[in-house]
Amino acid sequence: MIRNLLSIDDLDRAGIERILDRARSFAEVAGRDIKKVPALKGRTVVNLFYEASTRTSSSFELAAKRLSADVVSIRSAGSSVEKGESLRDTVQTLSAYAPAAIVIRSPYAGAATQVAGWTDAAVINAGDGKHEHPTQALLDVFTLTQALGRLEGRSIWIVGDVLHSRVARSGIIAFQRMGAQVTVCGPPTLIPRQIEALGCVRQTTLERLREADVVYVLRMQHERMHEAYVPSLREYTQRYQVNLARLRAGQVVMHPGPVNRGVELSGDAIDCDASLIGAQVRSGVAVRMAVLYELLVGVPALQAVA
Amino acid sequence: MADTKLFHRSPPPGNLLIRGGRVLDPRSAIDAPLDVLIRDGVVAELGEPGAIPPPSGAAVIEAAGKHVFPAFSDPHVHLRTPGQEYKESIATGTAAGAAGGFCQLIAMPNTTPTIDQVSVLQAVIATAREQAQVPTGFLAAITTGLQGRELTEMAALGDAGALGFSDDGKPVVSAGVLRKALAYQRLAGGVIALHEEDPELSGDGVMHEGAVSARLGVAGIPSVSESTMIARDGAIARYEGARVHFQHLSCAESVAALELWRSRGAQVSGEATPHHLTLTDEAVAGLDSNLKMNPPLRAEADRQALVDGLRSGVIDCVATDHAPHARHEKEMPFEQAPMGTTGLETAFMALYTELVKPGVLPLSVVVERMTAGGALYGLLAPRVVVGEPANVVLVDLQREWKVGEGGYASRSENCCFDGRRLSGVVELTVAAGSVVFSARGSGLASVVEVS
Numbered sequence: 205m206i207r208n209l210l211s212i213d214d215l216d217r218a219g220i221e222r223i224l225d226r227a228r229s230f231a232e233v234a235g236r237d238i239k240k241v242p243a244l245k246g247r248t249v250v251n252l253f254y255e256a257s258t259r260t261s262s263s264f265e266l267a268a269k270r271l272s273a274d275v276v277s278i279r280s281a282g283s284s285v286e287k288g289e290s291l292r293d294t295v296q297t298l299s300a301y302a303p304a305a306i307v308i309r310s311p312y313a314g315a316a317t318q319v320a321g322w323t324d325a326a327v328i329n330a331g332d333g334k335h336e337h338p339t340q341a342l343l344d345v346f347t348l349t350q351a352l353g354r355l356e357g358r359s360i361w362i363v364g365d366v367l368h369s370r371v372a373r374s375g376i377i378a379f380q381r382m383g384a385q386v387t388v389c390g391p392p393t394l395i396p397r398q399i400e401a402l403g404c405v406r407q408t409t410l411e412r413l414r415e416a417d418v419v420y421v422l423r424m425q426h427e428r429m430h431e432a433y434v435p436s437l438r439e440y441t442q443r444y445q446v447n448l449a450r451l452r453a454g455q456v457v458m459h460p461g462p463v464n465r466g467v468e469l470s471g472d473a474i475d476c477d478a479s480l481i482g483a484q485v486r487s488g489v490a491v492r493m494a495v496l497y498e499l500l501v502g503v504p505a506l507q508a509v510a
Numbered sequence: 511m512a513d514t515k516l517f518h519r520s521p522p523p524g525n526l527l528i529r530g531g532r533v534l535d536p537r538s539a540i541d542a543p544l545d546v547l548i549r550d551g552v553v554a555e556l557g558e559p560g561a562i563p564p565p566s567g568a569a570v571i572e573a574a575g576k577h578v579f580p581a582f583s584d585p586h587v588h589l590r591t592p593g594q595e596y597k598e599s600i601a602t603g604t605a606a607g608a609a610g611g612f613c614q615l616i617a618m619p620n621t622t623p624t625i626d627q628v629s630v631l632q633a634v635i636a637t638a639r640e641q642a643q644v645p646t647g648f649l650a651a652i653t654t655g656l657q658g659r660e661l662t663e664m665a666a667l668g669d670a671g672a673l674g675f676s677d678d679g680k681p682v683v684s685a686g687v688l689r690k691a692l693a694y695q696r697l698a699g700g701v702i703a704l705h706e707e708d709p710e711l712s713g714d715g716v717m718h719e720g721a722v723s724a725r726l727g728v729a730g731i732p733s734v735s736e737s738t739m740i741a742r743d744g745a746i747a748r749y750e751g752a753r754v755h756f757q758h759l760s761c762a763e764s765v766a767a768l769e770l771w772r773s774r775g776a777q778v779s780g781e782a783t784p785h786h787l788t789l790t791d792e793a794v795a796g797l798d799s800n801l802k803m804n805p806p807l808r809a810e811a812d813r814q815a816l817v818d819g820l821r822s823g824v825i826d827c828v829a830t831d832h833a834p835h836a837r838h839e840k841e842m843p844f845e846q847a848p849m850g851t852t853g854l855e856t857a858f859m860a861l862y863t864e865l866v867k868p869g870v871l872p873l874s875v876v877v878e879r880m881t882a883g884g885a886l887y888g889l890l891a892p893r894v895v896v897g898e899p900a901n902v903v904l905v906d907l908q909r910e911w912k913v914g915e916g917g918y919a920s921r922s923e924n925c926c927f928d929g930r931r932l933s934g935v936v937e938l939t940v941a942a943g944s945v946v947f948s949a950r951g952s953g954l955a956s957v958v959e960v961s
Contacts, residue, residue: 292841312843313728314797333845334727373727397730401721 205502208320208327209495212338212374217381219498224346227487227494233270234490243501244273247304251277252294252319253330254310259461259485260330260340264307267492273304291315292322299323304500308332326499334370340460341374343491345382347484348418351456356383359415361407363446364422364468367394367433371460372422376402387416390444393433409443413450420458421446421469437467448472456480513889515673516614516645517638518604521944523551524569524900528938530559531573531904535580535894536878546578548900551943556896571938573904580892581613581901581941582858585703585781585883586678586757586829588850589615589646591637592630593622598834598921600634601641605947606832606854606920608643611903613892613941614884615644615854619651620679626651626662628670635671644941647673647887649703652691656680661691664698673887674701678757681707681739688743692752701887703755704743706764707805711735716845718791718806726797728845731806737763744771744778755886756780758831760805762815769824779886781829782816784857785926788864789813793926799840799847800924803833820879821871827882830857834922851926856913858905859932867933904938911935 206214215223233239249268253261261277268275278298289297291310298306299322306323308316309330316329331337348355360379366372366388376386380403388395389407400406413419424440434440446457447470457469457479465471474481528546533556535541545562547555555562564570589603598606600617607615617634619625625634631650638646650672654660656679664675675691675698682688682704695702712735717723719730740756744767747754756768759780768780785803790810794801801807819825833850840847858880865871885891892901914928939947 290838290841291843310843312845313726314845315843317797318841318843333843336727368727370727373725396724396727397719397732398721399724402725 206499209338209499210316210320210327210329211336212341212378214338220342220345220378220381223342223491223494223498224349226497227346227490230493231487231490240270240272242272243497244268244271244304247273247500248301249273249275249305249307249496250298250301250303250325251275251307252298252309253278254280254308255331257309257331259488260309263488264330264492266489267496270489271493271496273496276301276303291318295319295322299325305496328495328499331370334368334373336374337370338374339492339495340371341378342495343484343487344375344420344458344460345378346491347458347480347487350483350487351480352417354383355379358384358417359387360384360418360420361387361389361413361416362420362422363389363410364444365394365424366390366399366422367396368425369422373402375420376404380404389413391434391440410450414452416455418456418458419446419451423460423462424464424468441467444468445470446473448476451478458484461485513645513647515671516647516889517635517671518642518645518942519640521946523943524548524940524945525550525565525567526569526571526945527562527564528571528573528578528902528904531576531578533578533894534874534877536874537580537881537891538893538895540894541874543574546894546902548940548943551900553894553896553898553900556894571904575908576904576906576937578894579611579877579903579905580881580894581903581939582611582880583614583827583882583884583889583892584612584830584832584854584857585616585827585886587615587617587832587854588620588834589617590834591621591634597836599641600637600646601643602919602921603832603834603854604641604643604646606852606918608939608941608947609919609936610854610857611905611936611939612644612854613901613939614889615646616673616884616887617646617648618676618678619649620656620677624651624655625649626654626656628663628666631667631670631672643946647884647889649674649676649678651675652677652682652702653687658683658687661687661694664691664694664700668698668700672700673889674703674755676703676705676757678703678705681705681709683709685742685746689746689750692747692750692754695752701753701755703757705757706736706739706743708735708739711738716802717794718808720791720809722791722795726795731804733761733763733808733812736760736805737767740764740767741770744768744776747771747778748774748776751777753777758783758786758805758829759816759819759825760786761808761812765815765819765824772824779826780819780824781827781883782820782825783829783831784853784860785851787813787816787820787828788860789926797844799842799844800851800928801926802844802847802849803831803851803926804849817865817870821875826879826886828857828861828879829883830854834920835924836922840924850924852918852920852922852924855918855920856925856927856932859934860927862907862934863932899943900940901942902940903936906935906937907933909933909935
């Protein structure tokens with residue numbers, strides 16, 4: 205049992221599998237008429253989002269509520285955060301409510317780790333800058349194992365803007381930990397120098413995309429780009445767009461959302477049968493329930509779920 | 511004979527006998543246990559252990575088993591006066607220097623306001639005369655407001671006491687502006703010291719670009735950002751016949767560029783910091799903002815090239831780039847926190863612990879490079895020589911301490927070595943003939959009163 209989830213590196217393979225098992229039972233709860241379990245009744249979960257987010261913040265909120273926790277959600281706009289309060293002061297203020305967990309999304313790498321040093325609450329990293337997004341990696345592994353079974357020996361291609369992607373960094377680690385082989389592919393200006401140090405392989409073109417079992421497409425992060433990394437979106441689309449002409453039968457397609465339809469992914473690829481994008485969103489709530497449960501309740505009380 | 515461009519508050523000269531310490535002064539070819547008698551602030555006598563009877567009124571310090579070095583010289587510190595006294599002041603920064611064994615400090619002009627005109631320089635010199643515990647010199651800016659466009663009145667600033675010129679913290683991006691400054695040096699004198707970095711290559715980088723930055727997803731500063739500018743400016747320095755000093759070298763290609771231009775006759779020198787000589791980007795993996803500095807900690811191969819450069823003399827001296835920041839500033843997330851680490855109170859001890867003890871560098875080389883910085887700007891190199899002003903540091907190399915455990919003399923605590931165990935404890939610092947530091951608990955606390 206771990207205290208915080210700051211990096212996907214905090215979990216070994218057994219830890220990931222334990223969370224996936226629990227997520228499966230929570231996914232079953234989601235199929236019931238009453239979607240709530242009392243596991244976190246009377247406990248408080250604070251969602252602290254310093255960055256725009258739709259699916260991550262809503263799925264964390266829903267996950268905490270389905271575990272019967274009291275939920276406080278704070279966004280930077282309109283809060284004391286916008287009035288210049290430091291992260292440390294904000295965390296200390298919120299800690300006065302004695303929350304069981306703080307879920308934090310920040311535009312800066314390492315912010316979740318810093319918060320963990322300032323509070324007794326369990327801290328969950330919901331994305332820190334371009335560093336990590338561990339719950340996204342967990343829900344991606346969950347979605348893939350639901351679709352394909354074990355990931356051992358599978359080839360997973362992560363395509364697009366790896367440089368600005370925390371999803372890619374957590375994914376590379378998580379997929380490999382589950383036994384898959386990871387290839388990153390994108391414009392040379394959008395692949396970090398020495399990314400191979402993470403154990404993955406680098407490709408510059410999609411020529412060998414057919415070798416992939418899983419094609420994980422990343423969002424072109426215009427909002428994180430302060431300069432031109434590619435000459436044009438047109439040239440990017442010509443070289444790197446994942447579309448039905450480039451996919452073969454048997455491959456599955458994933459994307460962390462939100463999609464730039466027609467840029468990194470063609471419309472027909474988004475909507476095709478091989479697309480797991482909808483399943484990824486559905487997995488989000490169950491996996492985040494499992495993470496909250498893992499950190500706040502732990503192994504011994506597992507039977508309380510059923 | 512005193513350096514006319516160093517300023518301090520001139521406490522009374524010391525009278526003390528340091529008995530039986532191992533004196534190591536590479537410049538004077540001394541390496542032996544000796545008694546050192548300091549009378550009226552001057553080294554009066556060197557003798558065999560026990561040979562010098564203690565004169566009446568002099569403090570006696572038993573130093574057997576300890577080392578006496580020429581006190582250290584740091585050509586690169588940020589004292590934050592004027593304008594940022596919440597980080598450091600001339601009083602606290604020089605106290606940190608005294609605690610680290612330094613007898614000469616050279617302060618950078620990137621203050622608020624910038625030291626880019628005579629009136630500001632005169633004001634800091636006046637403050638140093640009142641507050642500086644250790645003789646301190648000042649560089650003035652090369653360009654007004656460090657903007658990289660218009661030259662400061664370098665000649666007038668030199669006459670008013672500037673030891674040289676630097677836009678440290680920022681590069682002189684324009685080769686044309688730099689060339690004019692180097693040409694103008696023929697009138698103004700003074701060494702021109704350069705912080706080398708190509709802002710286009712650095713981009714919004716906050717650490718070394720390499721495997722660690724790839725893993726962390728934070729923007730990297732490539733080593734070529736520094737080395738290409740050294741290659742460029744070494745060429746311009748040679749063309750203009752100018753005297754140029756390259757500040758805080760961080761990577762292998764920079765050492766190579768310095769070596770190349772010196773071998774071709776350019777009058778160029780270079781410095782390296784204790785943190786770049788002992789730490790790498792691996793230390794940044796935990797995103798501790800105390801390890802965020804510019805230039806950044808680089809790869810192991812770069813660190814080794816710096817150590818090799820220091821050993822061979824391609825890198826002339828050690829400089830701390832002591833850069834204090836307040837706690838609330840360093841508590842920001844890594845990418846937002848300001849760049850810089852303090853270094854005065856750990857410099858020699860870090861090098862001794864990480865490089866001398868494991869046998870990578872001889873002690874004499876480290877002592878020589880720790881005392882060479884001021885001489886690059888025309889100051890007297892500290893020596894242990896009869897008849898010269900006493901500039902000595904007494905160090906117990908047998909003792910260990912934990913950095914930060916007893917607090918810092920600096921006003922700030924953003925030390926990249928915080929929490930590490932280092933060997934070597936400074937017990938006494940004598941600068942320009944005065945006792946400026948004596949360690950508590952070393953039995954030397956009375957020395958200041960006696961002198």
